[in-house]
Amino acid sequence: xxxxxxxxxxxxxxxxxxxxxxxxxxxxxxxxxxxxxxxxxxxxxxxxxxxxxxxxxxxxxxxxxxxxxxxxxxxxxxxxxxxxxxxxxxxxxxxxxxxxxxxxxxxxxxxxxxxxxxxxxxxxxxxxxxxxxxxxxxxxxxxxxxxxxxxxxxxxxxxxxxxxxxxxxxxxxxxxxxxxxxxxxxxxxxxxxxxxxxxxxxxxxxxxxxxxxxxxxxx
Amino acid sequence: xxxxxxxxxxxxxxxxxxxxxxxxxxxxxxxxxxxxxxxxxxxxxxxxxxxxxxxxxxxxxxxxxxxxxxxxxxxxxxxxxxxxxxxxxxxxxxxxxxxxxxxxxxxxxxxxxxxxxxxxxxxxxxxxxxxxxxxxxxxxxxxxxxxxxxxxxxxxxxxxxxxxxxxxxxxxxxxxxxxxxxxxxxxxxxxxxxxxxxxxxxxxxxxxxxxxxxxxxxxxxxxxxxxxxxxxxxxxxxxxxxxxxxxxxxxxxxxxxxxxxxxxxxxxxxxxxxxxxxxxxxxxxxxxxxxxxxxxxxxxxxxxxxxxxxxxxxxxxxxxxxxxxxxxxxxxxxxxxxxxxxxxxxxxxxxxxxxxxxxxxxxxxxxxxxxxxxxxxxxxxxxxxxxxxxxxxxxxxxxxxxxxxxxxxxxxxxxxxxxxxxxxxxxxxxxxxxxxxxxxxxxxxxxxxxxxxxxxxxxxxxxxxxxxxxxxxxxxxxxxxxxxxxxxxxxxxxxxxxxxxxxxxxxxxxxxxxxxxxx
Numbered sequence: 001x002x003x004x005x006x007x008x009x010x011x012x013x014x015x016x017x018x019x020x021x022x023x024x025x026x027x028x029x030x031x032x033x034x035x036x037x038x039x040x041x042x043x044x045x046x047x048x049x050x051x052x053x054x055x056x057x058x059x060x061x062x063x064x065x066x067x068x069x070x071x072x073x074x075x076x077x078x079x080x081x082x083x084x085x086x087x088x089x090x091x092x093x094x095x096x097x098x099x100x101x102x103x104x105x106x107x108x109x110x111x112x113x114x115x116x117x118x119x120x121x122x123x124x125x126x127x128x129x130x131x132x133x134x135x136x137x138x139x140x141x142x143x144x145x146x147x148x149x150x151x152x153x154x155x156x157x158x159x160x161x162x163x164x165x166x167x168x169x170x171x172x173x174x175x176x177x178x179x180x181x182x183x184x185x186x187x188x189x190x191x192x193x194x195x196x197x198x199x200x201x202x203x204x205x206x207x208x209x210x211x212x213x214x215x216x217x218x219x
Numbered sequence: 220x221x222x223x224x225x226x227x228x229x230x231x232x233x234x235x236x237x238x239x240x241x242x243x244x245x246x247x248x249x250x251x252x253x254x255x256x257x258x259x260x261x262x263x264x265x266x267x268x269x270x271x272x273x274x275x276x277x278x279x280x281x282x283x284x285x286x287x288x289x290x291x292x293x294x295x296x297x298x299x300x301x302x303x304x305x306x307x308x309x310x311x312x313x314x315x316x317x318x319x320x321x322x323x324x325x326x327x328x329x330x331x332x333x334x335x336x337x338x339x340x341x342x343x344x345x346x347x348x349x350x351x352x353x354x355x356x357x358x359x360x361x362x363x364x365x366x367x368x369x370x371x372x373x374x375x376x377x378x379x380x381x382x383x384x385x386x387x388x389x390x391x392x393x394x395x396x397x398x399x400x401x402x403x404x405x406x407x408x409x410x411x412x413x414x415x416x417x418x419x420x421x422x423x424x425x426x427x428x429x430x431x432x433x434x435x436x437x438x439x440x441x442x443x444x445x446x447x448x449x450x451x452x453x454x455x456x457x458x459x460x461x462x463x464x465x466x467x468x469x470x471x472x473x474x475x476x477x478x479x480x481x482x483x484x485x486x487x488x489x490x491x492x493x494x495x496x497x498x499x500x501x502x503x504x505x506x507x508x509x510x511x512x513x514x515x516x517x518x519x520x521x522x523x524x525x526x527x528x529x530x531x532x533x534x535x536x537x538x539x540x541x542x543x544x545x546x547x548x549x550x551x552x553x554x555x556x557x558x559x560x561x562x563x564x565x566x567x568x569x570x571x572x573x574x575x576x577x578x579x580x581x582x583x584x585x586x587x588x589x590x591x592x593x594x595x596x597x598x599x600x601x602x603x604x605x606x607x608x609x610x611x612x613x614x615x616x617x618x619x620x621x622x623x624x625x626x627x628x629x630x631x632x633x634x635x636x637x638x639x640x641x642x643x644x645x646x647x648x649x650x651x652x653x654x655x656x657x658x659x660x661x662x663x664x665x666x667x668x669x670x671x672x673x674x675x676x677x678x679x680x681x682x683x684x685x686x687x688x689x690x691x692x693x694x695x696x697x698x699x700x701x702x703x704x705x706x707x708x709x710x711x712x713x714x715x716x717x718x719x720x721x722x723x724x725x726x727x728x729x730x731x732x733x734x735x736x737x738x
Contacts, residue, residue, distance in 0.1 A: 011536045011560040019543040079531040082524070101535040104542040 006036030033057030052078040164216030375421030525688035533564035595624035621658035644671035676724040
């Protein structure tokens with residue numbers, strides 16, 4: 001899962017980035033509206049956390065322009081808690097609205113819900129064969145037995161499971177699992193896939209040569 | 220309570236005053252009319268009483284008739300009356316009138332030609348001392364009907380000499396002897412109006428008449444007056460109610476609006492169609508008061524919401540930092556970074572809080588400004604020294620050309636103003652630009668200008684930059700520790716010193732802040 005945070009307060013941007021990375025997300029940060037809009041328009045994020053008050057281009061404008069081309073779920077962060085501000089945010093195309101100050105667990109929960117909804121799911125539990133993924137607790141079990149995965153492995157399984165039945169390209173995986181600062185070695189993905197097959201069974205992930213990876217039933 | 224309503228009270232007072240006026244008018248009209256009727260009646264009495272009293276004469280051989288200069292027809296035929304009674308206290312005025320009446324009566328009623336003289340009621344059991352003969356034309360003045368004039372004649376000692384047919388039985392005898400001769404005041408006795416005339420000889424004549432008809436007429440008149448008064452009062456009260464209702468209606472409008480405003484809807488206004496009258500003017504004044512109230516309320520709300528908003532960001536930072544740090548075990552460096560971020564946030568909140576407190580104190584007028592002589596140029600150079608590192612970091616030059624400017628006031632607070640202005644001039648400048656500070660004393664005014672070479676202030680922002688939390692760039696919230704209150708506080712301080720702070724700018728040509736202080 002890759003998330004963009006657009007926030008002009010440096011300390012807040014730093015701590016949000018760190019916290020979300022520790023939650024297993026690939027996180028890009030933007031300190032002003034221009035950079036934020038550029039990133040949002042040019043990458044397929046799983047969600048965007050957008051502050052309203054931003055230098056250069058404000059949050060409303062970013063949202064308006066972004067909605068012309070993308071359906072990326074957007075969570076607005078704002079210090080304005082007037083109902084009319086919330087209404088305006090939601091009407092402009094925001095998917096959720098969080099008023100500062102907020103608690104991080106709530107923000108994470110809202111982000112998970114946002115990502116889940118955008119993938120067309122209603123539950124935190126994803127099942128692929130005998131493998132069950134609890135996206136809330138970030139835990140995976142196989143036949144009732146908990147399986148320990150690294151954060152990156154978990155993110156890969158979760159992403160594939162959210163799009164189960166469909167072929168996910170390597171490019172898409174790279175885009176959604178690594179942030180812009182990470183050196184994306186071409187074989188890093190193969191290493192993760194091989195480790196996951198060892199833990200969840202060799203046939204959990206099928207490889208479509210020249211296309212990408214797929215979990216669950218064949219399309 | 221009904222009598223606590225102005226309309227009812229107005230109506231009550233109006234009704235009372237109206238009633239009093241009507242009653243006064245009615246009573247006066249009645250009294251005047253009654254008076255006129257009685258006067259008329261009394262005139263009739265006077266016309267009759269003269270001949271009557273002249274007809275009463277002492278017996279022959281007695282004293283001369285009491286009007287010796289007056290040719291009494293009776294004396295010619297009966298001779299001088301006997302007796303020793305002499306008239307005294309004769310009044311010439313009345314005598315004159317009587318003379319006239321008597322004269323006419325005498326000529327018109329010359330009984331030797333006009334037939335036998337009327338002789339009535341001559342019981343005279345004690346001898347013929349007094350004689351009463353009434354000429355027939357005079358007698359015609361007294362009828363026999365119950366409502367016609369009547370007379371009663373008494374001789375001395377209260378002996379009744381004559382009475383007309385219509386005279387009631389119960390006419391009281393004349394007052395005891397000794398009454399001054401001449402007519403007494405007319406009196407009312409039941410429905411009878413009577414006038415008694417004492418003759419000098421000791422006797423007297425009484426002329427009277429039943430005025431029952433007149434009294435009944437007057438009573439009818441009184442009832443008519445009362446009925447008319449009642450109708451007028453009713454009409455007046457109806458009119459008064461209408462007027463009071465019309466007069467009260469704007470007040471009710473005002474009160475209804477005030478109730479809505481008191482309930483919290485500050486956007487309500489009184490609809491005053493006619494703004495020229497007193498209530499219209501009152502409504503206009505109240506409306507403008509409401510408008511100002513609403514504006515200041517909105518301003519206060521905006522201020523509170525802005526202040527809360529300014530506090531949200533540092534609190535969010537602290538929450539996010541601490542929650543992230545506590546999520547798992549960290550190294551010392553990470554904890555240190557977290558604590559530093561929290562410290563920055565706390566410093567920012569402290570700065571905001573201090574600014575808010577200072578503004579609140581300046582607003583309340585509690586801020587006690589010192590008033591001491593100081594040199595503003597010294598304050599400026601201190602501030603320039605303080606801000607120089609910041610300017611250097613941005614590659615800015617500060618040019619300071621301020622001569623000695625002796626002022627009276629609080630140098631510490633004025634230093635805060637200058638620092639704020641310099642800070643702004645540096646913050647909103649271009650790279651490698653410059654800041655110019657000039658000062659002069661014109662007349663009694665000290666003028667200090669701070670000019671920068673930045674992009675200037677947009678025309679739509681210029682009138683609002685001194686507003687609290689107003690930022691030309693909405694997103695500069697909290698950057699570099701600016702609270703958005705600096706210019707508002709500066710203006711408040713300068714105004715507390717009796718000075719002015721103004722901003723002028725042409726987009727692209729920098730901005731100039733001009734400070735004027737009374738020297």
